[in-house]
Amino acid sequence: MPFGLLKYGISNDYPFEKEADLPLPTELKRQYDVVIIGGGGHGVATAYYLAKYHGITNVAVLEKGYLGGGNTARNTAVIRSNYLTPEGVKFYSESVKLYENLSNEFDFNIMYSQRGQLTLAHTDATVRAFRQRAEVNKHFGGGTELIDPRDVAELVPTLNLNPANLPVLAGLWHKDGATARHDAVAWGYARGATQCGVELHQVTEVTDVLVSNGRVTGVKTTRGDVNAGVVIQAVAGHSALMAQKAGFPLPLVAYPLQAMVTLPVKPFLTPLVSSSALHCYVQQTSRGEMVIGGGSDPYPLYNSRASLPLKEGLISSAVEMFPFLSEMRLLRQWAGITDMTSDYSPIMGLSPVENYYIDAGWGTWGFKATPICGKTMAELVASGGKVPELIQPFELARFDRFKQVNEMGATAASH
Numbered sequence: 562m563p564f565g566l567l568k569y570g571i572s573n574d575y576p577f578e579k580e581a582d583l584p585l586p587t588e589l590k591r592q593y594d595v596v597i598i599g600g601g602g603h604g605v606a607t608a609y610y611l612a613k614y615h616g617i618t619n620v621a622v623l624e625k626g627y628l629g630g631g632n633t634a635r636n637t638a639v640i641r642s643n644y645l646t647p648e649g650v651k652f653y654s655e656s657v658k659l660y661e662n663l664s665n666e667f668d669f670n671i672m673y674s675q676r677g678q679l680t681l682a683h684t685d686a687t688v689r690a691f692r693q694r695a696e697v698n699k700h701f702g703g704g705t706e707l708i709d710p711r712d713v714a715e716l717v718p719t720l721n722l723n724p725a726n727l728p729v730l731a732g733l734w735h736k737d738g739a740t741a742r743h744d745a746v747a748w749g750y751a752r753g754a755t756q757c758g759v760e761l762h763q764v765t766e767v768t769d770v771l772v773s774n775g776r777v778t779g780v781k782t783t784r785g786d787v788n789a790g791v792v793i794q795a796v797a798g799h800s801a802l803m804a805q806k807a808g809f810p811l812p813l814v815a816y817p818l819q820a821m822v823t824l825p826v827k828p829f830l831t832p833l834v835s836s837s838a839l840h841c842y843v844q845q846t847s848r849g850e851m852v853i854g855g856g857s858d859p860y861p862l863y864n865s866r867a868s869l870p871l872k873e874g875l876i877s878s879a880v881e882m883f884p885f886l887s888e889m890r891l892l893r894q895w896a897g898i899t900d901m902t903s904d905y906s907p908i909m910g911l912s913p914v915e916n917y918y919i920d921a922g923w924g925t926w927g928f929k930a931t932p933i934c935g936k937t938m939a940e941l942v943a944s945g946g947k948v949p950e951l952i953q954p955f956e957l958a959r960f961d962r963f964k965q966v967n968e969m970g971a972t973a974a975s976h
């Protein structure tokens with residue numbers, strides 16, 4: 562055992578660094594240069610890049626609950642870049658690169674664990690789609706390849722290769738696939754932002770958006786009105802409702818998404834494994850718990866309750882993949898509200914209201930995008946509204962121009 566750990570483990574005199582704190586303001590000012598609605602990962606990441614890399618520090622992040630308590634707290638932390646379209650692959654690859662260095666950037670361990678992700682194909686059509694994904698991913702520098710069932714068995718010897726009588730025909734092996742501690746990502750960004758002067762106001766709900774002559778002027782909150790030169794909304798499942806307050810519709814439908822976790826067992830599974838046909842993914846945490854997730858609830862709803870039918874469906878699929886999981890005890894089940902677009906890509910950038918910017922449509926896959934969203938949204942603000950090239954394909958106007966970025970085949974159970 563390292564000597565320092567032993568010494569400070571039994572002493573009250575741990576050399577606690579004051580600057581490691583998260584400075585929290587008490588007073589909400591009446592004017593900020595930038596107001597960010599939503600203190601999830603995306604909101605605090607945007608504040609961080611604005612303050613640290615663009616020197617814009619008169620920024621308030623307004624969060625109706627607590628820091629990172631929305632979908633950032635509820636997701637299963639899958640990080641990957643093996644999407645289907647060149648636009649998607651380029652965008653998520655940049656996010657993976659930022660994630661790889663995030664612990665260093667924060668000087669704070671986000672427990673980034675690059676253990677690879679394996680998606681199983683059970684039909685010929687899926688094998689063809691996987692081949693395309695592998696080629697697109699490789700083209701942009703990602704680590705993805707199509708592997709045969711023998712390689713699948715070698716990677717995951719405990720996997721049933723014929724789950725629910727659906728033989729595994731191939732696997733999409735993405736060696737860049739990873740997980741990170743979701744709270745730590747939000748805490749790291751929030752700490753970095755607040756140390757640069759950004760204010761994070763928790764328990765402060767935005768109840769309306771103030772617009773005058775087509776331009777945003779501020780927000781109404783449960784603690785009074787706040788003026789702002791620029792407002793960004795980053796409220797995940799509540800995106801369409803927030804945009805309505807600003808006076809325009811967003812083409813989003815909110816669905817609950819559920820996941821669950823078991824009690825821990827000895828480590829037996831390194832990669833993340835998902836089945837495209839069973840709509841189920843399974844991973845083992847560093848504590849040994851099994852995290853199990855799948856597709857969204859089959860109906861739109863603003864409610865984050867967990868339900869028995871989803872639990873039964875997910876467990877039976879997980880047990881088909883790893884039969885010995887039937888012996889395990891479930892610890893917890895939960896849900897979050899996710900905002901889905903029709904093309905399964907996000908909506909980022911400008912809105913019909915001047916200086917009101919959108920970070921929305923993250924559905925079931927937005928945790929992995931947290932760093933690149935923060936970085937590009939900050940660039941958008943700092944440049945006075947010039948949309949960075951990387952996020953141009955995700956503009957809201959694509960729905961009017963019929964230029965959708967169809968990622969449906971690469972989201973779903975892969976997460």
Ligand SMILES: Cc1cc2nc3c(=O)[nH]c(=O)nc-3n(C[C@H](O)[C@H](O)[C@H](O)COP(=O)(O)OP(=O)(O)OC[C@H]3O[C@@H](n4cnc5c(N)ncnc54)[C@H](O)[C@@H]3O)c2cc1C
Nearest residue numbers: 599601603625631632633636637639767897926927928929
């Ligand atoms: C079960 C589940 C599993 C998932 N698994 C994955 C995964 O493995 N990988 C992945 O990449 N993604 C995953 N996701 C999706 C991912 O969690 C989200 O896309 C991502 O967390 C969105 O981040 P965010 O910061 O935009 O949202 P959030 O973390 O939800 O932050 C938005 C914040 O806005 C606040 N807010 C809302 N309305 C207001 C208001 N009026 N005023 C002030 N604040 C407001 C909320 O309280 C919330 O804290 C999963 C989601 C769920 C539910």
